[in-house]
Amino acid sequence: xxxxxxxxGGLVQAGGSLRLSCAASGLTFGSVPMGWFRQSPGKERxxxxxxxxxxxxxxxxxxxxxxxxxxxxxxxxxxxxQMNSLKPEDTAVYYCARSLDGTYYPTSNFxxxxxxxxxxxxx
Numbered sequence: 001x002x003x004x005x006x007x008x009g010g011l012v013q014a015g016g017s018l019r020l021s022c023a024a025s026g027l028t029f030g031s032v033p034m035g036w037f038r039q040s041p042g043k044e045r046x047x048x049x050x051x052x053x054x055x056x057x058x059x060x061x062x063x064x065x066x067x068x069x070x071x072x073x074x075x076x077x078x079x080x081x082q083m084n085s086l087k088p089e090d091t092a093v094y095y096c097a098r099s100l101d102g103t104y105y106p107t108s109n110f111x112x113x114x115x116x117x118x119x120x121x122x123x
Contacts, residue, residue, distance in 0.1 A: 002026040002112040004096050009117030012086055020081040020117060022096030027112075029077040030054070033104035036070060036081045038092035038119075045095070049081060050104030059105055064090075086121045093118050 049070040097110035
């Protein structure tokens with residue numbers, strides 16, 4: 001059974017940084033693209049970033065490009081989201097997910113969602 005567990009969220013002031021982690025189990029982590037998503041109250045879940053199977057290629061939503069960095073550690077079965085220059089509009093519950101179709105773009109098919117971790121950015 002695939003399990004994804006996010007951690008690292010919290011409260012931070014605007015301009016600050018956080019690093020989210022997503023620990024994966026029950027899958028062949030080294031062969032699966034991964035993604036980060038977020039959802040704010042009253043809004044649909046949106047794609048944030050995706051990474052290919054070996055970390056050699058990434059894709060970002062325009063809203064976070066240049067501020068967020070997705071990475072992965074195959075030895076730890078973990079994918080990370082480094083978030084810098086945070087803004088109040090980044091406030092959301094952040095989720096990780098695995099790609100179900102081998103791609104890692106906003107239109108890709110993702111599943112096995114984690115429980116999420118709350119990120120709150122104060123102004």
